[in-house]
Amino acid sequence: MGETMPDTGPMTVDAETRMQGGEDHRAELRLWLRLLTCTTLIESQIRSRLRARFDVTLPRFDLMAQLEKAPEGMTLGDLSRRMMVSAGNVTGLVERLVQDGLVDRRPAPGDRRSALVNLTDKGRKAFEEMAHDHGDWIGEMFDGLDEADIDTLMRLLGKAKTSARAAQARVLPTSTDKDDAHG
Amino acid sequence: MGETMPDTGPMTVDAETRMQGGEDHRAELRLWLRLLTCTTLIESQIRSRLRARFDVTLPRFDLMAQLEKAPEGMTLGDLSRRMMVSAGNVTGLVERLVQDGLVDRRPAPGDRRSALVNLTDKGRKAFEEMAHDHGDWIGEMFDGLDEADIDTLMRLLGKAKTSARAAQARVLPTSTDKDDAHG
């Protein structure tokens, strides 16, 4: 099959052959790498600037950012889900933030398993200051994009998000159905 | 100034006032959060599937992926730059991969400070198997995007990457400006 055909560049005989049975995911892989590069690039800068100017770590800032949007406080489980990190991770972060006096935790009313975490006054004040600079940094980082670029990215990343969640749902046994006849 | 003006919703006097001196970065912040969500979502799934099916961590897979593209091997410094992680991080990862027999390291010819890292036969074989599934997973994850979506995302994320690097260059005083090379 095609043994005399010369290599004609990216789309070689091998690649075509491979596509008969499975699929080629070259474009998707390149997209994934670029997405990862972008995120890593921005994340590293934010981390390093937060440390340099405020002596705070990015995960602590992220946790405080969640709390700032929740005046009633959040449980550790809420934080874990919103931040998309493990429960044990949140336990440790909250511990250290309590130590710093930036958040407090108290028993949740009505459920003795849960604790409610809140920003302290000190924490709220510190966060506002950091958030102001953080916003400027993000603005600077995306300076090269115009409004239309941002809109388009929001839309397509939304699509990607939905697609990735669908893949996740397909692979997770999903919850409590012992007799899911059709997956 | 404006002391009798009532609060009229999201765009308050405070927000407008703030915009006189500085800028508002609401759209950019939302974009950053969405970018981060997408990356985290995909990264978590890849990490968990790599662990479940191959008992390997994502950083080890990433390091092997770099080596696979470099038949001549890479120094630790090369790996650190390409993977965008610290040098000390690479030291530890290589150590553990050598332990597993997946890579080897030997003195770099001509520079006694450096070491060249290469995939072993075992490592190359293991990587190829993992890479095959990994490609499928990424393909599945971006299943909801068509070709045009992917092209547009590549283009706009490229723009974002350039913009973020520019911000970085502006803040780093010392740089020999070698980072625009991408292989």
Next chain:
DNA sequence: CTCAATTATTTTAAGCTTAAAATATCTCTC
């Protein structure tokens, strides 16, 4: 009510990650 399953959190062990300091080698200039 009672017990099994679920949910919330903590603990543990292993590994990842960074920044900064330390070591060793190299390169370039005089």
Next chain:
DNA sequence: GAGAGATATTTTAAGCTTAAAATAATTGAG
């Protein structure tokens, strides 16, 4: 060819992160 500065890597300390097991409280079915 010596010494200053640059580069490659390792070490260290602290903190982040996960998966899995353990603990504790809640819920729901019978």
